[in-house]
Amino acid sequence: MSAAVVCIGTEITRGEIVNTNATWLCDELTSLGFDVTQVESIDDDRPRIAATLLRLARDHEVIVCTGGLGPTTDDLTTESAAVAAGLPLVRDPATVEVIVDRFRRLGRTLVAGNLKQADFPSGAVILANAVGTAPGFSMLLGAARVWFFPGVPMELKRIWGDHVRDTLREIAPNTTFQLRMRTFGQPESTVGQMLSGVEEQFPGVTIGYRASFPEIEVKVLARGADQQKARTLADSAASVVRHRLGAIVVAEGDQTMVGAVAQALRERKATLALAESCTGGLVAHMLTSEPASDYLLAAMVTYANEIKTALLGVPEGVLTEHGAVSRETAIAMAHGALRASGASFSVAITGIAGPTGGSPEKPVGLVHWAVGHPGGVETRDRVFVGDRGRIQRMAAFAALDLLRRTALGV
Numbered sequence: 001m002s003a004a005v006v007c008i009g010t011e012i013t014r015g016e017i018v019n020t021n022a023t024w025l026c027d028e029l030t031s032l033g034f035d036v037t038q039v040e041s042i043d044d045d046r047p048r049i050a051a052t053l054l055r056l057a058r059d060h061e062v063i064v065c066t067g068g069l070g071p072t073t074d075d076l077t078t079e080s081a082a083v084a085a086g087l088p089l090v091r092d093p094a095t096v097e098v099i100v101d102r103f104r105r106l107g108r109t110l111v112a113g114n115l116k117q118a119d120f121p122s123g124a125v126i127l128a129n130a131v132g133t134a135p136g137f138s139m140l141l142g143a144a145r146v147w148f149f150p151g152v153p154m155e156l157k158r159i160w161g162d163h164v165r166d167t168l169r170e171i172a173p174n175t176t177f178q179l180r181m182r183t184f185g186q187p188e189s190t191v192g193q194m195l196s197g198v199e200e201q202f203p204g205v206t207i208g209y210r211a212s213f214p215e216i217e218v219k220v221l222a223r224g225a226d227q228q229k230a231r232t233l234a235d236s237a238a239s240v241v242r243h244r245l246g247a248i249v250v251a252e253g254d255q256t257m258v259g260a261v262a263q264a265l266r267e268r269k270a271t272l273a274l275a276e277s278c279t280g281g282l283v284a285h286m287l288t289s290e291p292a293s294d295y296l297l298a299a300m301v302t303y304a305n306e307i308k309t310a311l312l313g314v315p316e317g318v319l320t321e322h323g324a325v326s327r328e329t330a331i332a333m334a335h336g337a338l339r340a341s342g343a344s345f346s347v348a349i350t351g352i353a354g355p356t357g358g359s360p361e362k363p364v365g366l367v368h369w370a371v372g373h374p375g376g377v378e379t380r381d382r383v384f385v386g387d388r389g390r391i392q393r394m395a396a397f398a399a400l401d402l403l404r405r406t407a408l409g410v
Contacts, residue, residue: 003034004060008067010043033172049080057144067151069134071113082121089119127163177230178221182251202237264407273341274299275333278351282396298341312336334372346372369399
């Protein structure tokens with residue numbers, strides 16, 4: 001069963017925002033078993049929106065649209081959908097009540113434009129929005145079923161989960177099953193080469209790749225007579241994929257690198273301390289973006305040499321002889337983090353993130369990282385390329401990956 005995704009908004013076509021909704025919706029639809037064959041972005045223009053909906057409705061059973069349901073004059077999706085279907089707009093009294101009550105509770109002033117969000121094409125099914133003022137709605141356009149959502153990602157995902165996912169699951173063909181794996185440490189071309197021949201080995205399986213710096217996601221999509229057969233086929237192919245990729249597989253499904261690190265530490269009932277320099281607390285930020293209070297004891301950003309000595313006990317002689325950016329300093333920082341915190345593992349990072357500060361001997365992008373653990377210290381170094389943010393992100397992921405591998409013993 002084919003599906004299309006439409007993202008509406010001039011801010012998208014002008015490149016003013018990153019269209020994360022399209023990626024998320026395509027992944028959701030694919031996971032449910034739909035073949036997503038078109039993804040379109042349209043500016044806020046009535047004729048173009050209506051024409052696009054009519055064109056896609058001729059070739060797709062399911063269409064999912066986001067954007068243009070707000071209260072301002074450039075929010076034109078609802079009236080464009082009504083025009084496409086040849087239906088009048090009707091104001092829904094129950095939605096008016098919800099909007100008025102929400103503004104009253106928030107202490108905000110209601111303006112006429114807000115009530116525009118209670119207008120729907122006649123006969124549309126209204127999808128309540130528990131976290132915003134703009135409800136979604138669904139309707140038929142010819143033979144196609146069309147769902148409309150606000151463009152705010154949080155609101156889209158909430159309405160999708162509350163009202164749409166289960167409905168789509170019921171009408172999905174249920175002949176596909178997909179498994180996803182996150183990899184780190186090899187470029188996309190190398191990952192693809194490592195998996196050469198898997199599709200031929202498992203007819204009905206398609207291997208897909210998605211680069212999301214600095215990770216590569218591998219998707220194993222299987223098609224079968226029914227979902228159980230597809231799942232069995234996907235499991236068999238995924239087993240081969242895991243074997244070939246080995247330790248560069250960081251996580252599977254919705255788990256992140258951070259989640260994989262946390263799981264590895266929790267399984268050992270281990271604790272962690274961080275000592276960051278060039279990453280400026282990025283590793284701490286990543287770890288605490290998910291629950292971490294049960295294993296993360298301390299995070300220290302020791303930028304200046306005197307602070308490395310005062311807080312971590314890095315010997316002045318090491319800094320003088322080898323410099324702040326060195327294997328020796330990274331090791332000393334890792335030991336110091338363990339001493340200062342009493343943690344069972346530590347991560348230390350020191351480097352030159354740029355754009356200045358490099359030299360022929362120590363160029364911009366040079367990073368040393370170390371993981372302290374009960375058996376000693378593991379160290380790595382590399383010259384990363386790119387701008388400051390890219391170097392910092394690569395360094396953070398590389399350090400977390402070494403921690404993951406060390407904790408797992410792989």
